[in-house]
Amino acid sequence: MKANKFRKDINALRMFAVISVVIYHFKPGLLNGGFVGVDIFFVISGFLMTSIILGGMSNNTFSIGNFYSSRLTRIVPPLAILCLVLIIFGWFYLAPFDYEQLGKHIRDSITFISNITYNRESGYFDSESKSKWLLHTWSLSVEFQFYLLYPVLLLSIIKLKLEKYIKEIILALIVLGFLLSIYMALKIPNSAYYTLPSRAWELLIGSLAYFYKDKRFNFLNSIGWGLLILSVLYVNDTMYWPSYFAILPTIGTLFILLSNKQSIIYDNIFIKNIGLWSYSIYLWHWPIVVYLYNEGLNGYLNIILGIFASIIMGAISYFSIEKIKFNRRLIVTITLIIIVYFLSVYIKSSNGLINVRYPEKVSLIERMKEAVDGNRVFPHDNYSIDTETNLVMVDHNSNETVLFIGDSFIQQYYPTAIVHNDVNSLFYTEGGCMPIPGVGDTKNKCKKMNDIETVLNDRKFSKIIIGGNWPSYLNKYNVNVDGNIFPLKSDVGRKIITDKINILLTQLKNNTDDVYFILPHPTNYRFSPNYIETIIINGESNEQYVDKDTIENSNEWYYNFINPILTSNEINKINPLNYLCSDGKCKTISNDYLPYYSDCCHMNSWYSKKIKYIF
Numbered sequence: 001m002k003a004n005k006f007r008k009d010i011n012a013l014r015m016f017a018v019i020s021v022v023i024y025h026f027k028p029g030l031l032n033g034g035f036v037g038v039d040i041f042f043v044i045s046g047f048l049m050t051s052i053i054l055g056g057m058s059n060n061t062f063s064i065g066n067f068y069s070s071r072l073t074r075i076v077p078p079l080a081i082l083c084l085v086l087i088i089f090g091w092f093y094l095a096p097f098d099y100e101q102l103g104k105h106i107r108d109s110i111t112f113i114s115n116i117t118y119n120r121e122s123g124y125f126d127s128e129s130k131s132k133w134l135l136h137t138w139s140l141s142v143e144f145q146f147y148l149l150y151p152v153l154l155l156s157i158i159k160l161k162l163e164k165y166i167k168e169i170i171l172a173l174i175v176l177g178f179l180l181s182i183y184m185a186l187k188i189p190n191s192a193y194y195t196l197p198s199r200a201w202e203l204l205i206g207s208l209a210y211f212y213k214d215k216r217f218n219f220l221n222s223i224g225w226g227l228l229i230l231s232v233l234y235v236n237d238t239m240y241w242p243s244y245f246a247i248l249p250t251i252g253t254l255f256i257l258l259s260n261k262q263s264i265i266y267d268n269i270f271i272k273n274i275g276l277w278s279y280s281i282y283l284w285h286w287p288i289v290v291y292l293y294n295e296g297l298n299g300y301l302n303i304i305l306g307i308f309a310s311i312i313m314g315a316i317s318y319f320s321i322e323k324i325k326f327n328r329r330l331i332v333t334i335t336l337i338i339i340v341y342f343l344s345v346y347i348k349s350s351n352g353l354i355n356v357r358y359p360e361k362v363s364l365i366e367r368m369k370e371a372v373d374g375n376r377v378f379p380h381d382n383y384s385i386d387t388e389t390n391l392v393m394v395d396h397n398s399n400e401t402v403l404f405i406g407d408s409f410i411q412q413y414y415p416t417a418i419v420h421n422d423v424n425s426l427f428y429t430e431g432g433c434m435p436i437p438g439v440g441d442t443k444n445k446c447k448k449m450n451d452i453e454t455v456l457n458d459r460k461f462s463k464i465i466i467g468g469n470w471p472s473y474l475n476k477y478n479v480n481v482d483g484n485i486f487p488l489k490s491d492v493g494r495k496i497i498t499d500k501i502n503i504l505l506t507q508l509k510n511n512t513d514d515v516y517f518i519l520p521h522p523t524n525y526r527f528s529p530n531y532i533e534t535i536i537i538n539g540e541s542n543e544q545y546v547d548k549d550t551i552e553n554s555n556e557w558y559y560n561f562i563n564p565i566l567t568s569n570e571i572n573k574i575n576p577l578n579y580l581c582s583d584g585k586c587k588t589i590s591n592d593y594l595p596y597y598s599d600c601c602h603m604n605s606w607y608s609k610k611i612k613y614i615f
Contacts, residue, residue, distance in 0.1 A: 439497065
């Protein structure tokens with residue numbers, strides 16, 4: 001089998017994968033499992049790389065240098081041009097904060113370590129994914145890291161004269177990798193999603209199609225496509241990933257590769273062209289998604305136009321970059337890497353080129369940036385009650401301890417607890433989680449919040465403070481009751497969660513009579529330093545605020561839901577709006593232009609230290 005022989009089934013798989021990803025990113029609700037398109041790409045890559053490497057070795061034509069060169073010249077030019085376009089676009093469109101972040105992400109994308117970067121950025125103070133113009137390049141980084149290691153693995157197997165066991169070795173690595181991905185998804189879900197160790201087995205699965213290329217498995221074709229369709233319809237982003245269910249798209253893709261059915265259906269012009277343009281479409285679609293999101297253009301017409309634009313840009317990139325043959329392609333590729341790398345490093349190191357773009361605002365913007373960057377404070381867990389260190393204790397050597405329960409909206413009061421030294425404070429929190437079993441993120445991190453009884457049994461607390469971003473969770477999370485899933489926004493879901501909240505509040509009251517529930521604090525995009533930076537650049541007044549009525553009206557439905565529950569359980573209420581807003585205005589910046597928040601929704605440390613309503 002020739003490694004470069006065009007296979008229509010692979011092209012059809014690429015079409016299916018990229019369309020699935022594009023639809024998912026533009027409108028997740030239309031195709032819940034569309035993100036599995038990336039897993040399909042991984043399996044295809046594993047098959048093709050195995051064919052190139054082992055096929056070349058079998059006829060003594062393989063060169064590891066040529067292999068690396070071909071991967072670079074295939075992947076880099078379209079990516080580098082996208083990065084250059086974003087650099088030019090960002091100069092005119094992005095404020096220095098955003099431009100600096102873009103520089104960082106371009107640097108890490110062109111050097112294929114962006115998956116590591118995005119893994120590190122995810123968590124408590126993770127900026128929204130749709131502010132990251134190159135977030136999708138994490139998968140390219142995973143693939144390229146695999147390309148670097150895979151030929152070394154295969155050459156080592158042959159050098160050690162173990163080639164007759166090569167299938168068994170690869171199969172063992174697949175099984176071990178699959179088990180590792182399950183473990184990582186349970187323990188460190190972000191790393192499981194973004195990093196090579198938990199993804200390598202998906203690429204290795206593709207190699208099986210090469211090892212059994214001489215056998216005919218025609219009957220597997222329909223089964224394979226059935227598994228892929230099931231994947232995009234059934235899989236959703238609340239599942240562990242990659243883990244058990246990643247078997248569906250990976251095995252489905254393997255079955256199609258094994259069947260090697262070159263159906264006439266694959267000659268359809270749409271399937272053929274989208275498959276050919278798939279890499280470039282993938283590159284261009286996400287920046288378009290980010291732009292539409294940032295501009296608030298989320299209607300169906302804009303989504304359709306965005307998908308169409310992604311295909312057009314993908315076609316242009318394919319014909320003008322991918323398909324063009326020219327001399328010294330490797331030299332051109334390396335030159336592009338160097339240019340993009342140094343431009344991105346300069347943008348990052350110069351704080352988004354503020355000296356060049358806004359010289360008269362430099363001191364003000366740098367002081368604002370320093371106030372934000374130095375105030376993202378929440379420490380690693382340092383205290384354990386049972387066997388696992390999963391709590392944060394602020395120890396002031398007091399006989400009294402206040403228990404904080406919640407998510408990042410509660411974690412933001414950590415600096416408040418630091419400066420209030422009359423009592424100890426124990427934080428039982430996890431970002432993005434409600435402290436109720438069966439609710440929310442089933443990728444593991446919320447499992448920590450199922451141990452409330454263990455925490456309450458540890459001691460009698462002088463006060464318990466509970467709260468969080470519950471309005472958001474009640475609209476987007478599900479509740480799992482004995483394997484049955486109910487959306488919390490449904491009537492059944494609301495009844496179930498009401499009962500669970502009542503049980504939780506009863507548990508808290510059994511520990512102490514002083515239980516306080518924090519209602520929503522002001523949140524709005526106008527609190528974001530990125531938005532405030534724009535205010536400074538435009539020379540606007542420091543009298544920036546969000547109307548208190550606007551915030552109260554947006555939360556009215558939530559007040560109607562939660563207040564009767566709190567009243568019936570005799571829970572004290574804290575309404576931050578009564579303290580953080582005055583004269584109907586919730587200010588977003590201080591008189592000297594320092595942002596109160598680190599993003600749209602979380603207070604900066606210096607501001608949190610001034611809070612008086614907690615203790």
